[in-house]
Amino acid sequence: MSLHPTLQPYADAWTHSVEAISELVQPLVEGEWNQRTPCPGWSVRDVVSHVIGMDCEALGDPRPIHSLPRDLFHVTNEHQRYTEMQVDVRRHHTAPEMTSELEYTIIRRNRQLRNESRDPGTKVRGPLGTELTLEEAMRYRAFDIWVHEQDLRVALGRPGNLDSPGALIARDYLLDALPDVVAQKADAPRSSAIVFDVHGPVEFLRTIRVDIQGRGTLETAPALGPAATLTLDWETYVRLSCGRVTPEAVADRVKTEGDPDLATAILRNFTVTQ
Structure with a gap:
């Protein structure tokens, strides 16, 4: 068994974007990880932390046990609090720690996708205890990671991939709304x-x-x-x-x-x- 044909475009788009992100951040020196991105309240480090955290959750890893600070102005609802947990827990990680964890997460996620044989309608874990179909989850990951790739490109002055596989997933996702x-x-x-x-x-x-x-x-x-x-x-x-x-x-x-x-x-x- 291999990945269902309807899921392959989402896997391909995720791979394209996550590899682009890895290439963007690999050469960054420590100070560059603190640069602001267009994503409200998030630095380059925060965006990469989010990418790592969400893919760790897709892998079935337990969520971190962590108390958020009360002064995060950009966190205004429960969904944002849920998302911020994976980000804040990595806020003091060094550049080598970030790139190492990103690479390890990519390796694990690629292995998971290669071995994925579940039906697109299979229910999987979503945010805040919700359930999504596997197709919905993979589609959202492909959309989300492409948007964050663009956040990093804006912050680092490295435009590109506005017409990549992830961009086409994003077009359809946004048009649906x-x-x-x-x-x-x-x-x-x-x-x-x-x-x-x-x-x-x-x-x-x-x-x-x-x-x-x-x-x-x-x-x-x-x-x-x-x-x-x-x-x-x-x-x-x-x-x-x-x-x-x-x-x-x-x-x-x-x-x-x-x-x-x-x-x-x-x-x-x-x-x-x-």
Whole structure:
């Protein structure tokens, strides 16, 4: 038995991103591990700690027993507290300790993926005692690790891989969240259409249609006379969706047409990651 075909793209994307992360951080000197990243409250060391910690959990390792400090301003909910545990426990680790643990975790995870024969629908452990299917867990890991690869690239001034396998997983993951952003969070008018025109290394044109009940659906067909159109580049789309920048900070990179209040409401509610 080998990895199920529907899981292979997620494994390939994870491998591509984790190897890129390893290559990025291997030559860093001690001080560079403390550089801030666009991920709120996290340094380069913190992002790598998160990558290690989440893959250790995917391997079935027990979570660390650790008390978080009370002054972590970026930790505001239980999900963030859960995630922060794997990060804070490594905050005083040295550069060699970080790279060694990362490499060892990659070796173990690669071995696990090579031997993975479970069905995509198999239930596995998720955050805060939840359960996910294996497919959901692997898809999220591929998305999450690519986003954090981009965090590290921004912090270290090493842009790249905006069109990698992980980028395509991220595109689909973020697009799945778009109907809720438009119809529920931004409260777009019923029986309306909103168009997103994204250009750059990853390009797409998508329409969110809001029906008479206020439900949003994602469509590939362009809309005639949309209530609003948002045009932006792929990197800006990702950074807004993942809460790395505010709409005000990238106002010069987002072009809006149609209802200005609706466009503003969408951009204010664009973040879909926790």
